Amino acid sequence: MLKDDVIAGLSLPQKSLPPKYFYDAAGSRLFERICRLPEYYLTRAELALTRRHLGSIARFAGRGCELLEYGSGESLKTRLLIRALRPAAYLPVDISADALRAATQRLSREFPWLRIAPVHGDFSRPVTLPKSRSRRVVYFPGSTIGNLTPDEAHAFLSMTRGQAARMLVGVDLKKDANVLHAAYNDSRRVTAAFNLNLLARINRELGADFDLRRFAHYAFYNAPLGRIEMHLVSLARQSVRLGLHRFAFDAGESIHTENSYKYSIEEFRALAADAGFTGKKVWLDRQGLFALHGLTAKT
């Protein structure tokens, strides 16, 4: 599927690659470093708001529920939530089998009383879930929803509406474009390495011959569309081989690798309402950088 998606993406007029492929072992490590960067406020802000409002968040979810988490990853916030919430079961869904295994191991050691049912899957498609024994709550933190276009986010929310009557969604807020810019153009160039690792991965796994010195990380805030865009810009006219395929690049031509949408509270509530949810609660960090939305399915 990596191969098909790469060939399809590089054949488009605006070349593009799906951001889910950032997260191989090297990419996941780079992402964990991003989360600790001084400029990357998202992780810290969401962790702070989770600590600050933990009681109220846990009450909203309700004790004894089944917690279904999409894109679980490192799951620091999740551990706070599990401790406060004492769910009947925890169902992490992730595309990385390694990340899923590691998280399951760590959590079962930390919470021996917890039933954990890992689900290997990709949230851009409906996944098959084990039968529920009690009320399910979907947890989708980290502003991962920002990787989806508003149409895709609408489709995702409509899909989860059939899985749970309540949702907790972490969403990065719109803010000063300079703050956004810095978060995706860090001075240590970890984000650049994270972006370029996508090409390194394609070389490693598919035997392509991307010359990483001839591509540059480029990220900017597209204000009219309310999103950060990440690209890899070709620094020269060149062509890249992948098996029997050749892809030609003009100097300055880019591969679009990620969108990261930012929503005001009202914008996200309107999107959720279109997908059949009512925005019941919203929790913020002290600085108002990041929002956690508590949604309930409209009846």
Ligand code: AVJ
């Ligand atoms: C994991 C999708 C929320 O969009 O901020 C971080 C990924 N990309 N730096 C984000 C990312 C560049 C991140 N998400």
